[in-house]
Amino acid sequence: MSEQRLPPSQYLARGWPVVHYGPIPKDRPELWDLRCFGALATGEHRRFTLEEFAALPRSSVRSDLHCVTKFSLLESEWDGVATQTLVEEVPPADDVTHVMVWAEYGYSANMSLADFAAPASILATHRNGEPLTPEHGWPLRLVVPSLYAWKSAKWVRAVEYLTADRRGFWEERGYHNVADPWREQRYSYQEDAGDGPPLR
Ligand SMILES: Nc1nc2c(c(=O)[nH]1)N[C@H]1C(S)=C(S)[C@@H](COP(=O)(O)O)O[C@H]1N2
Numbered sequence: 001m002s003e004q005r006l007p008p009s010q011y012l013a014r015g016w017p018v019v020h021y022g023p024i025p026k027d028r029p030e031l032w033d034l035r036c037f038g039a040l041a042t043g044e045h046r047r048f049t050l051e052e053f054a055a056l057p058r059s060s061v062r063s064d065l066h067c068v069t070k071f072s073l074l075e076s077e078w079d080g081v082a083t084q085t086l087v088e089e090v091p092p093a094d095d096v097t098h099v100m101v102w103a104e105y106g107y108s109a110n111m112s113l114a115d116f117a118a119p120a121s122i123l124a125t126h127r128n129g130e131p132l133t134p135e136h137g138w139p140l141r142l143v144v145p146s147l148y149a150w151k152s153a154k155w156v157r158a159v160e161y162l163t164a165d166r167r168g169f170w171e172e173r174g175y176h177n178v179a180d181p182w183r184e185q186r187y188s189y190q191e192d193a194g195d196g197p198p199l200r
């Protein structure tokens with residue numbers, strides 16, 4: 001059962017490992033906001049306070065996280081705001097192809113708009129009924145199960161709509177621009193033409 005949900009070379013995590021680069025941000029709800037910028041249909045930026053974000057329609061999905069270091073966390077129940085809901089609330093311009101998700105301290109991850117807004121993708125506040133803990137991304141983290149988990153940014157603060165793809169934090173530092181775990185797209189040297197913008 002679970003075996004079929006494990007992409008090649010992945011193993012089942014014991015518990016829920018904590019993986020990130022840099023410090024865990026302080027929880028400062030009064031300063032928190034989520035910004036949407038870049039190529040919006042309206043041409044105007046949008047900003048949600050914690051309260052405004054909490055008023056958006058909520059969803060729940062069951063999905064997996066696959067870390068490029070080879071552990072996978074299977075079948076979590078994530079609650080939050082579906083990325084589809086955000087995209088409906090804040091429509092991108094017609095020529096948007098990708099998004100850059102921004103987190104605290106300048107962490108970023110790029111992905112296609114299709115992966116970002118896929119039905120299984122969610123901006124999560126809870127896992128298995130429990131609020132996220134600070135080390136897992138409280139107050140808001142992305143979960144995009146179709147891509148390696150470095151794309152599932154914790155401590156999300158902004159979503160930028162892009163009309164051309166641009167590399168995020170790890171995608172500039174040797175990791176694969178697309179990062180499909182089922183195709184083991186781990187490193188940038190595996191990229192084919194068209195998988196991403198040129199590396200500098
Ligand atoms: N802001 C931020 N988000 C991040 C990371 C990070 O370094 N910074 N690491 C990513 C990586 S590599 C993984 S595997 C997952 C791990 O999520 P977890 O700690 O909740 O298991 O978070 C991702 N999100």
Ligand SMILES: [Mo]
Nearest residue numbers: 067068149150
């Ligand atoms: Mo990871």
